[in-house]
Amino acid sequence: MTTGSVSPRRADTRRNNERILAAALESLAGGDELSYNAIARKAGVGVGTVYRHFPTPEALVLAVYRREVRHLVEAVPDLLAEHPPERAFRTWTSHLASYMMTKRGLADALSTATATADEDLAAGTYEALLGAVTTLLAACVEAGAVRPGLDPSTVLLSLGGLVHLDPTGDWQRQTANFTDLLWRGLHG
Known part of the structure; x- marks a missing residue:
């Protein structure tokens, strides 16, 4: 069931989002450069997935x-x-x-x-x-x-x-x- 025009995200999308955020936090907390490729590797997703979730x-x-x-x-x-x-x-x-x-x-x-x-x-x-x-x-x-x-x-x-x-x-x-x-x- 949806509320208004917003549909609930699929479970895999939510998991990917959370893994990306955790990987980005690890990179940022370690003082690393914010590399979408490195974050994608740490999160176990493709770099396109990172860009899709976070375009900038x-x-x-x-x-x-x-x-x-x-x-x-x-x-x-x-x-x-x-x-x-x-x-x-x-x-x-x-x-x-x-x-x-x-x-x-x-x-x-x-x-x-x-x-x-x-x-x-x-x-x-x-x-x-x-x-x-x-x-x-x-x-x-x-x-x-x-x-x-x-x-x-x-x-x-x-x-x-x-x-x-x-x-x-x-x-x-x-x-x-x-x-x-x-x-x-x-x-x-």
């Missing part, structure tokens, strides 16, 4: 970025189902830091790609991450782990400090220290 390098970079943001946001319900709210918040913060540290190549490619991208990209990312933080904070407030009345946008702004971690240094320890400090502020 900018389209591919933006799709990888949106996928990664979606994964960060979609992790929240699973974390809350598996862990107490405080642990879920800390784990998600660690995921966010890991994303920032290991995706430097994506960030470089993204800055080039966004020169031609729609202006809603940053706003959409902000809203998605704000929703994730809002959900985590609500669970923490309900559990009595943090004080009520916290502004999720202020907490998200605080998490932006993770971008200053040194990816070649001990960023995991720094993330734990940062999270402890932030947590004390949320609890107080």
Whole structure:
């Protein structure tokens, strides 16, 4: 069944799309050039399939970025189902830091790609991450782990400090220290 003029994609098309995005992320995160031939080889598809899904390098970079943001946001319900709210918040913060540290190549490619991208990209990312933080904070407030009345946008702004971690240094320890400090502020 279709909705409007959009028909659902076939399962193999979705799998190919996901493999292409994963291969592109691996290339970008490793600082490699964005080579459609190399991505096709890594994804196990023909180069024509890569071009069919992503006609320009900018389209591919933006799709990888949106996928990664979606994964960060979609992790929240699973974390809350598996862990107490405080642990879920800390784990998600660690995921966010890991994303920032290991995706430097994506960030470089993204800055080039966004020169031609729609202006809603940053706003959409902000809203998605704000929703994730809002959900985590609500669970923490309900559990009595943090004080009520916290502004999720202020907490998200605080998490932006993770971008200053040194990816070649001990960023995991720094993330734990940062999270402890932030947590004390949320609890107080």
